[in-house]
Amino acid sequence: MSEEPLLRPEETDRIREAIAAAVLGAPDGLADSLERDPHGYLRLVDASRVGAEEASRLLREAVQGARAAGHSWDAVGRVLGVSRQAAQQRFAGKGAVAHPAPPAGSGPDGPERRTLGGLSAFNEMAALEEAGRDGWHMVGYGPFFHEVEASGQPWEHCRITLPSAARHRRMESEGWIPVGAGWFPWRYYKRPVDPGS
Template sequence: MSDEALLGPLEAARIREGIAAAVIGAPDGLAAALERDADGYLRLVDASRVGAEEASRLLREAVQGARAAGHSWETVGRVLGVSRQAAQQRFAGTPAPGTPTGGEPGSPERRILSPVTAFNEMAALEEAGRDGWHLVGYGPLFLEVETSEHPWEHCRVTLSSGGRHRRMEAEGWIPVGAGWFPWRYYKRALGPVGKR
């Protein structure tokens, strides 16, 4: 355990149990197959691989989120139980999902809002949305927005809010990307934008 562990032993145990339960419980019939079928263990290896890849992705995004919230590499390293240099070498060059791409000729104009943090990005999106810009991509310290003919509203909710996600989509909210741990971003068009 690192010198800077912020979770108690019970919290850490619940996370470990939850991951194990997801790995064993998500593939249909895997738990039962382990009792009678040697191939079930190969499915368990594959499910564990997927779980490890997802845990690694969540850790990368959590580190980028901590950096975007203003925490130093020194602090991040302490929480991870490694040096500042080790944390920076492992996580600084990690490409982010939703990294901006160049637009096609004739496509709507795009802008990068940067630097933004977990604490000011929603205010930046609110201001951009009023002027007809909507979120199309994001990553550590940036938001990518695209112009349109309508004002937009944006919101973010935690990824664990499964029922809420379905309700929001039923209310016309559009998910943007796959989420940036721990957030999922949504947008919704409003009425036409006034003359610019």
């Protein structure tokens, strides 16, 4: 029995076209060079390699996100067109600590750290809100956890889908501090809260 596809054919086509456009458009002059420069084809191979590596990373993070959202290996395998076992063998544990926190300060004077575990895409922001009110701020993350560090003031945290460069600059101009490089499809930010406000 076949299941209904999650993406419509036109959505699949748009994704494929966007990836091809990014591979051809990101390196300066690549598309134009293919008409006259044999070296351009080696640049195309390199750009395609980078695109494939990024697509593979996004897939790993998307699978971890689906697992963090409570989906079974069986459900993930069905979407990928493989068995539960094949999906689990390929993706379980890979990237489990994709954004570890930097080492805590040395000695007894270093800041206190703790791990908020058992988190999912649906409860992580509530856990960070509570921790932030108590003076903890995020310093690292991965699937099912956030690493937080104690401070003497409250913090707020936000999570947005991967922002454009303009939105990222606007967030920073509003005092938001990016945490890590993002965990597809999310980018995390934090900022201290003025205790008087």
